[in-house]
Amino acid sequence: MSQRTERRGIHVDQSDLLCKKGCGYYGNAAWQGLCSKCWREEYQRVRQKQIQDDWALAEKLQREEEAAYASSQGVQSHSQSTPPQQPPGHTSLGPFSKFEEKKTNEKTRKVTTVKKFFSPSSRSASKKETQEGKSPSPSISRHASFDTDQVSRDFVDFLKNLQKTGREIHKQCRAFIMNMSSKKDLSAEELSECVQDFYQSMADRLMSHFKGSSDSVEQVMDQVEKYIMTRLYKSVFCPETTDDEKKDLATQDRIRALHWVTIQMLCVSMDEEIPEVSENVDKAITDIIEMDSKRVPRDKLACITRCSKHIFSAIRITKNEPASADDFLPALIYIVLKANPPRLQSNIQYITRFCNPSRLMTGEDGYYFTNLCCAAAFIEKLDAQSLNLSPEEFERYMSGQASPRFSSSEGDWPHSGHGVTATNPVLAQLNHNLELLSGLSSRQETLMESARSLQADLLSWPDTVQREVNDILEKYPLEVRSCTVSAIDANNMDNDNLPPPLTPQVFAG
Amino acid sequence: MSAMRVDAKVVMLGKESVGKTSLVERYVHHRFLVGPYQNTIGAAFVAKPIQVGEKVITLGIWDTAGSERYEAMSRIYYRGARAAIVCYDLTDSSSFQRARFWVKELQNCEEHCKIYLCGTKNDLIQGDRSLRQIDYHDAQDFAEEIGAQHFETSSKTGNNVDELFQKVAEDYNDTAFQYMTAEETGVDLDQKKDSYFYSCCHNN
Numbered sequence: 001m002s003q004r005t006e007r008r009g010i011h012v013d014q015s016d017l018l019c020k021k022g023c024g025y026y027g028n029a030a031w032q033g034l035c036s037k038c039w040r041e042e043y044q045r046v047r048q049k050q051i052q053d054d055w056a057l058a059e060k061l062q063r064e065e066e067a068a069y070a071s072s073q074g075v076q077s078h079s080q081s082t083p084p085q086q087p088p089g090h091t092s093l094g095p096f097s098k099f100e101e102k103k104t105n106e107k108t109r110k111v112t113t114v115k116k117f118f119s120p121s122s123r124s125a126s127k128k129e130t131q132e133g134k135s136p137s138p139s140i141s142r143h144a145s146f147d148t149d150q151v152s153r154d155f156v157d158f159l160k161n162l163q164k165t166g167r168e169i170h171k172q173c174r175a176f177i178m179n180m181s182s183k184k185d186l187s188a189e190e191l192s193e194c195v196q197d198f199y200q201s202m203a204d205r206l207m208s209h210f211k212g213s214s215d216s217v218e219q220v221m222d223q224v225e226k227y228i229m230t231r232l233y234k235s236v237f238c239p240e241t242t243d244d245e246k247k248d249l250a251t252q253d254r255i256r257a258l259h260w261v262t263i264q265m266l267c268v269s270m271d272e273e274i275p276e277v278s279e280n281v282d283k284a285i286t287d288i289i290e291m292d293s294k295r296v297p298r299d300k301l302a303c304i305t306r307c308s309k310h311i312f313s314a315i316r317i318t319k320n321e322p323a324s325a326d327d328f329l330p331a332l333i334y335i336v337l338k339a340n341p342p343r344l345q346s347n348i349q350y351i352t353r354f355c356n357p358s359r360l361m362t363g364e365d366g367y368y369f370t371n372l373c374c375a376a377a378f379i380e381k382l383d384a385q386s387l388n389l390s391p392e393e394f395e396r397y398m399s400g401q402a403s404p405r406f407s408s409s410e411g412d413w414p415h416s417g418h419g420v421t422a423t424n425p426v427l428a429q430l431n432h433n434l435e436l437l438s439g440l441s442s443r444q445e446t447l448m449e450s451a452r453s454l455q456a457d458l459l460s461w462p463d464t465v466q467r468e469v470n471d472i473l474e475k476y477p478l479e480v481r482s483c484t485v486s487a488i489d490a491n492n493m494d495n496d497n498l499p500p501p502l503t504p505q506v507f508a509g
Numbered sequence: 510m511s512a513m514r515v516d517a518k519v520v521m522l523g524k525e526s527v528g529k530t531s532l533v534e535r536y537v538h539h540r541f542l543v544g545p546y547q548n549t550i551g552a553a554f555v556a557k558p559i560q561v562g563e564k565v566i567t568l569g570i571w572d573t574a575g576s577e578r579y580e581a582m583s584r585i586y587y588r589g590a591r592a593a594i595v596c597y598d599l600t601d602s603s604s605f606q607r608a609r610f611w612v613k614e615l616q617n618c619e620e621h622c623k624i625y626l627c628g629t630k631n632d633l634i635q636g637d638r639s640l641r642q643i644d645y646h647d648a649q650d651f652a653e654e655i656g657a658q659h660f661e662t663s664s665k666t667g668n669n670v671d672e673l674f675q676k677v678a679e680d681y682n683d684t685a686f687q688y689m690t691a692e693e694t695g696v697d698l699d700q701k702k703d704s705y706f707y708s709c710c711h712n713n
């Protein structure tokens with residue numbers, strides 16, 4: 001029986017519906033025939049392997065990055081400086097040793113001009129690099145993620161255009177990262193000082209290299225910042241040596257406690273009733289939340305700038321004239337209160353500590369960032385006076401005894417029943433969402449119901465089919481007759497295998 | 510959308526309504542706006558390129574929120590500024606007291622920030638001398654005492670406004686030039702920096 005159905009390509013055997021792992025639960029085609037539990041386990045395994053593969057790829061890229069530099073430098077200098085016994089995994093230490101060597105050069109020989117700094121300095125390197133083979137490979141290269149390596153490749157590509165100078169910059173940056181990775185127990189301020197000193201000395205050198213063209217310097221510095229900070233991010237963002245995390249949580253709680261602050265109390269000139277304004281407000285909120293997901297200080301700054309531009313648009317549309325500083329700060333405070341951006345304090349600290357100062361201090365990005373710092377400070381210190389409220393009112397709102405959306409005499413507003421829903425847009429939205437949710441849940445239930453009955457149908461189907469087949473077989477029992485009767489169908493041997501209704505009629509001569 | 514590169518940060522400070530925003534507006538857009546909402550017109554941040562000799566210096570002019578509510582935050586604003594234009598209203602003596610306060614703040618917290626003392630609304634006094642509450646010489650003496658430049662301007666007529674910002678740009682250019690030449694002739698400078706960088710990142 002099962003043989004026959006198999007031939008028509010229909011899988012209806014009970015065992016075919018079960019999980020392929022044989023755990024007894026039903027499987028599902030979407031889960032490659034496994035049940036949900038077995039699928040999750042399987043998926044986890046595959047994912048783990050993928051992560052390992054990614055790491056391997058990252059390490060490969062790392063090596064390629066080195067190779068790219070070697071080749072872009074021409075063979076002659078590198079071939080003599082790479083001793084054959086050096087294991088491939090340790091090539092990433094090259095720049096570090098050269099940096100060390102550079103330093104000794106500086107101590108013994110006097111380097112008198114800045115230009116000399118950019119001259120190749122790897123001529124007598126072989127001795128040093130043999131030593132370096134013994135030291136353990138730095139953890140930084142092992143933990144490099146896929147992202148990080150993309151950034152490295154971009155950096156290499158960018159520096160290629162600068163030739164010799166590019167190589168020197170690369171070397172400096174690598175060396176700096178290696179050094180930083182060994183400075184685990186420095187305080188956040190010391191880490192910041194190291195990075196800022198590095199920016200400063202790099203910018204000074206570039207300044208004399210580009211003969212004072214600030215734009216070129218800035219361009220390179222942006223890339224340097226991106227490369228270095230992508231690498232250092234994990235170890236220097238919200239480090240354990242600081243109380244940044246505690247401050248983050250405090251700010252988050254504070255903003256939550258201030259949920260009742262209205263746009264009117266802050267005197268913000270944004271009318272969210274206008275669709276275009278509320279669109280800009282939403283975008284501003286998204287931008288400021290997105291800041292936390294960026295690793296490079298400048299990318300974080302860009303989020304703040306985008307957020308600010310949306311705020312300016314919202315104000316301009318509302319007022320029908322350009323916004324000024326007087327409008328901007330309160331609006332930004334309002335956006336921060338609404339967004340409650342994750343790890344706000346950590347992000348502010350991180351940008352302050354590790355952003356290239358020329359961006360932070362003078363330019364437009366810096367202006368918006370400074371306003372964000374002010375907004376954070378304002379929220380921290382916010383009191384009755386800052387909102388033009390009486391201390392009593394402020395207390396009642398803070399403690400949740402009253403909500404400013406209703407007249408304060410109506411302290412017991414939860415009892416006022418359905419009237420509230422009509423007046424309060426937030427509650428209305430909430431109710432609306434609840435309705436949508438319950439609608440969704442009942443539709444989900446119907447779907448599940450249908451699925452279950454479909455499953456039952458499917459399970460009983462083979463039985464039904466079998467019963468029908470049996471019935472037919474009973475009604476028309478197979479009679480095997482002698483096959484010599486007919487000459488026409490003589491070689492048609494398969495006829496007997498056909499199911500009864502399809503059996504050709506036989507001519508009895 | 511890369512923002513314009515800026516050479517120096519210039520902050521506007523002073524009591525609410527002394528005319529900070531109007532001053533920026535006049536300088537950058539050559540206009541003076543009157544009307545019921547005039548104190549809310551203007552941009553918050555302006556990057557303004559200024560010709561100084563053969564060079565172009567770009568000033569980043571930072572306006573601050575006027576409301577007293579945010580005055581406590583002003584310290585965050587002037588961090589790293591190369592110049593501060595401290596404004597007072599020539600017809601309001603209390604605004605001069607406030608200006609003194611800002612000067613003291615700057616001297617304490619931002620030693621590299623050059624101060625420009627600016628008496629505003631000069632046009633009002635031209636019309637009626639009795640409106641003047643701050644004597645020119647008193648302000649001049651105070652400016653000399655603190656090593657600041659002193660200007661009296663009108664955003665309404667544009668009187669002395671260009672001169673003020675031109676002076677800011679020129680002074681910046683002079684100090685920046687000194688810095689550059691020191692770097693070019695002083696060969697040891699780089700070595701010192703290197704060894705500092707080294708000591709910071711190698712000692713533990």
Ligand SMILES: Nc1nc2c(ncn2[C@@H]2O[C@H](COP(=O)(O)OP(=O)(O)O)[C@@H](O)[C@H]2O)c(=O)[nH]1
Pocket residue numbers: 523524525526527528529530531532542543547548549575629630631632633662663664665666
């Ligand atoms: N007559 C006259 N009025 C001025 C002058 N500058 C500003 N104002 C007025 O002073 C008020 C406050 O100016 P605003 O620039 O907003 O001050 P801010 O708070 O310091 O930014 C506005 O009504 C301006 O029109 C000026 O030079 N002359």
Ligand SMILES: [Mg+2]
Pocket residue numbers: 324325326529530531548572573574575
């Ligand atoms: Mg103003």
Ligand SMILES: [Zn+2]
Pocket residue numbers: 019020021022023024025034035036037038039
């Ligand atoms: Zn299973």
